[in-house]
Amino acid sequence: MNIKITKYYYGDIPEETTSSPSSKPNTVDLGWPLWEVFIRSKQGLDHKHAGSLHAADAAMAIENARDVYTRRQEGISIWVIESKHIHASNPDDATMFYEPSADKIYRHPTFYDLPDEIKHM
């Protein structure tokens, strides 16, 4: 299947086939590493993934996270970790990986059939 999308939707301007008006060579400079940002929105709650950003080091990552992700008091605590240190499960294995829990319905309280008269349970 080779679908070529040339329809111009709002927010998606198609690429031109003509050369770019640039006179500059397309040089790309060395960037800062990528960090994942986790934010605790209030005391008593978990830190939750908020997004990512680039920064030279951890201190800068935390400062940038403050500016980017907590401009409206969304957080009281920030964790950052360099993205390369995160290990993730493979979505292709998801079925096999999570399947074993699907047939253990006795792990849920609703599995047990008890009389309605019983209180506080």
Next chain:
Amino acid sequence: MFLQEAEKTFQEKIDSEIKIEPKDWMPEAFRKTNLRQISQHAHSEIVGMLPEGNWISRAPSLKRKAILIAKVQDEAGHGLYLYSAAETLGMSREQMVADLNSGKAKYSSIFNYPTLTWADMGAVGWLVDGAAILNQVMLCRTSYGPYARAMVRICKEESFHQRQGFEILLILSKGSKAQREMCQDAINRWWWPSLMMFGPKDSESTNSDQSIKWKIKRKTNDELRQQFVDMIAEQIKLLGMTLPDKDLKWNDKTKHYDFGEINWDEFWNVVKGNGPCNKDRLIARNKAHDEGAWVREAAIAFAEKRKSNINTKAA
């Protein structure tokens, strides 16, 4: 064979409203379209800082200055959310910035119009952000997870932008004769470019609606544009101003406003780079990038120095 099977599974996921996440399999065209659209959206936020940044030093009061700074800072934040989402599709931030600065990448043409008076800050907030919000609200339900999440975040913040814009115009509309004229003039200049933001008419297109089928988009350009006209045609009554379109009229049959023909020559001309400010915008972006190079390098050098200090101490 694998490809056909994978594409079928992919479409089934889309049809049953399951979001696509970065590590999931996706057709190459889906990746490409999302990458182009999200990065263009990010560029638009960043370039969009320029026409408003133009008025920070000349805002009429300290209050307006603080609001404008907060708004422009929001646009920078929105750009960052979107760049992060685009990066999950496999293009580096540096490459995206390089493509913007070289003129290869596109951004919304609306930012190639100049902001000539203070009333333009009102018109941009009310009309330009108003048009953008309709698109962004729709995109909160887009099929690519990171894009949808960025949009939810952005929509939460965007409403202040539109409201402060309308308020600027509302105050001008109650002011002196000169202020009222300035208000009307800004509306006159921004109305048609705002309508153009929604892109060409649906009938102009002969291609398949792949973006709709993949639920990247959920509404067509004309649907969004009509929604915008209906909304603004009512809101402007509160300003006691008029929209510069003699054909604008409520249609009792369709229950929508009819409106006049858009100047498509102007539209394509600005898209192709010949708008009033295309060159200025690129020059400004390149200048900022080039002049910031030493800061980026210094930050890396400092981080490395600090790291080696810690290592020496530990040894």
